[in-house]
Amino acid sequence: MLAFSIRRLLQAILVMLVVALISFTLFRFVGDPVNQMVGVETTPEQREALRERLGLNDPIMTQFGRFIVKAAQFDFGTSYQFRQPVSDLIGKRLPATLELSLVSAIFALLVGIPMGVYTGLHRDSVLSKLFLSISLIGISLPTFFIGILLIFLFSVTLQWLPSFGRGDTVAIGWWTTGLLTVSGLKALVLPSITLGLFQMTLIMRLVRSEMLEVIRTDYIKFARARGLRQRSINFRHALKNTLVPVITITGLQVGSIIAFAIITETVFQWPGMGLLFLQSVQNVDIPIMAAYLMLIAFLFVVINLIVDLLYFVVDPRLRADRAAL
Amino acid sequence: MTQTPLLSVRDLRVEFPTRRGILKxxxxxxxxxxxxxxxxxxxxxxxxxxxxxxxVIGLLEPPGRIAGGEVLLKGERIDNLSQQAMRKIRGKRIGMIFQDPLTSLNPLFTIGEQIIETILTHLPVSEREARDRAVALLEEVGIPAAADRLNAYPHQFSGGMRQRVVIALALCAEPELVIADEPTTALDVSVQAQIIRLLQRVCRDHGTAVMLITHDMGVIAETADRVAVMYSGRIAEIGPVRNVIKAPRHPYTVGLMGAIPSLTGDHDRLTQIPGSMPRLDSIPAGCAFNPRCSLVMDKCYRDRPDLVQAGESRAACWKVSETEEAAGR
Incomplete structure (x- = not known):
């Protein structure tokens, strides 16, 4: 278990180094950073002085080393556009994105798993067929379209929920949360449904197919033959056996929820990292893009690590150090 | 002396509706x-x-269904009970053991959790008592260091040990009947005999009746009091084990017994029954065994024989009926 964790950690570090290399390359070779920073009237001498000051004349490896050391301290330089440290900008936007992602992931799990269990157990019921049709919509409609549809229905026509922004937020230290105010919560509803719908349908279909497989196994038959309660058979014995693939997929999906919140944030003008990233792309604000890339990679690596550790919790067969007696 | 039998199956019919008609x-x-x-x-x-x-235990997989007949447990019908009522009989009054011990146990729960949950479902005992009972049961089926092994997962046991656990699980709420569906088929030959003896011993100690389903005549000869020989969804012959083995009446049983190798036997070759059992969708009219029977008569192609008394056994064969009638019954 310890050896496994260490191996995993080394792999994670390797992945982060590769990603750092890519962001660094982006930094260095997509346009000349000096051009981005100075005005048209700057003299060549001033440019050269700036190059020297920024360390752009040092050997590439030295520069890369510096980039990594700084990145490890969350220092990604200054945004060209906003003239502010990138880490401050991202830090300000991070809570919005993480809250949105968290709520949509919870929505996807809380709705997706029960629907999957139900459709797996009652394959031919009318409700199952309805769920499956809905899930087809969730999988096939593009996110921005669902968002616009929801806005049209609930904001424009019914006027129940706001169509953009985070509503009122409360600051807890540097973290601003919309989870504690009514308007903040209301503002969360539509974006998180939009963002989580695809994941929800994916999880539902996955749980369904796993359930169909598990309820045919001998141990479920034996559990029935022992007269265990139907509830316990379905939700304890069967569901737990479907969890390993569900954890894998959910982990990956939580990563993509955070990474691809861009579209939802744009549709709902959600002041998160995705929106910031999109603005930075439009303005060729490379420090922000590089930092965003690193951050997303980091989140993926962390989530994967958690997923691997969760396997051990769920499946005793993987706890290799307690080998067969 | 006509006491109510523990289990009584009356004219039971099971069908599987398929696209190409109903399979009996x-x-x-x-x-x-x-x-x-x-x-x-x-x-x-x-x-x-x-x-x-x-x-019998009410676990037919749909679309399979009981199409007729009755199943009585101590004189009460159980084939028409609700799912909920039947669930309370399963495990508590009728236990079942399946073929493959490797897949019969849930891999994600310790055997203790599985036994204790089963006990608590059926018996009004505290968690503590259930735990003690589980340990006692595991000891009874020959699991060493039972109290420790309660916390072990199924993959930490060998096949034979797992089948012991399965037997403990099937018996943990003291059912009156255990249906053992080929309990040893998936096991190593050397372990098979141990498991059969264990099943026999434990059931004798608890006074549990056993319906032992197998295709191993050796196991039957050693364990069973009576034997039912089935062919194409019907009983060909049923009777005390000694009679059926020593003096089989039905030509199919005669063939089966001829196909058992014996150490003392003086045949060079084992006899074999020509042909194979018909598929469910092409069971011939009359006696289902007629294409393979050496004693076949005209009547066998027309009418289905019912079980008739022949000595201590009963056999479903026109030839047997004829002989019995000639003997003046």
Whole structure:
């Protein structure tokens, strides 16, 4: 278990180094950073002085080393556009994105798993067929379209929920949360449904197919033959056996929820990292893009690590150090 | 002396509706099982042995369904009970053991959790008592250091040990009847005998009746009090084990017994029954065994024989009926 964790950690570090290399390359070779920073009237001498000051004349490896050391301290330089440290900008936007992602992931799990269990157990019921049709919509409609549809229905026509922004937020230290105010919560509803719908349908279909497989196994038959309660058979014995693939997929999906919140944030003008990233792309604000890339990679690596550790919790067969007696 | 049998199956029929018509997996079988008795059920694959067992415990997989007949447990019908009422009988009054111990246990729960949950479902005991009972049961089925092994997961046991756990699980709420569906088929030959002896011993100690489904005549000869020979969804012959083995009446049983190798036997070759059992969708009219029978008569192509008394056994064969009638019954 310890050896496994260490191996995993080394792999994670390797992945982060590769990603750092890519962001660094982006930094260095997509346009000349000096051009981005100075005005048209700057003299060549001033440019050269700036190059020297920024360390752009040092050997590439030295520069890369510096980039990594700084990145490890969350220092990604200054945004060209906003003239502010990138880490401050991202830090300000991070809570919005993480809250949105968290709520949509919870929505996807809380709705997706029960629907999957139900459709797996009652394959031919009318409700199952309805769920499956809905899930087809969730999988096939593009996110921005669902968002616009929801806005049209609930904001424009019914006027129940706001169509953009985070509503009122409360600051807890540097973290601003919309989870504690009514308007903040209301503002969360539509974006998180939009963002989580695809994941929800994916999880539902996955749980369904796993359930169909598990309820045919001998141990479920034996559990029935022992007269265990139907509830316990379905939700304890069967569901737990479907969890390993569900954890894998959910982990990956939580990563993509955070990474691809861009579209939802744009549709709902959600002041998160995705929106910031999109603005930075439009303005060729490379420090922000590089930092965003690193951050997303980091989140993926962390989530994967958690997923691997969760396997051990769920499946005793993987706890290799307690080998067969 | 006519006490109510523990289990009584009356003219049971099981059907599987398919796109190409209804398949009759079980076509009218009747048998009784006394308390504490061991009934062996033998037959080839597809003869309907396992289906009979699953029908009795009410676990037929849809679209399979009981199409007729009755199943009585101590004189009360159980084939028409609600799911909920039937669930309370399963495990508590009728236990079942499946073929493959490697897949019968849930891999994600310790065996202690599985046994204790089963006990708590059926018996009004505290968690503590259930735990003590689980330990006692595991000891009884020969698991060493039972108290420690309670916290072990199924993958930490060998196949034979897992089948012992399965037996403990099937017996943990003291059922009156255990249906053992080929309990040793998936096991190593060297372990098979141990498990059969264990099953026999534990059931004798608890006074549990056993319906032992197998295709191993050796196991039947050693364990069973009576044996039912099944062929194409019907009972071909049923009777005390000694009679059926020593003096089989039905030509199919005669063939089966001829096919058992014996150490002292003086035959060079084992006899074999020509042909194979018909598929469920092409069971011939009359006696299902007629294409393979050496004693076949005209009548066998026309009418289905019913079980008739022949000595201590009963056999479903026109030839047997004829002989019995000639003997003046």
């Amino acid at each position: 997996a079980i076509d009218g079988i009747s048998f009784d099982l006394k308390e504490g008795e061991v009934l062996g059920v033998v037959g080839e694959s597809g003869a309907g042995k396992s289906i009979t067992g699953t029908a």
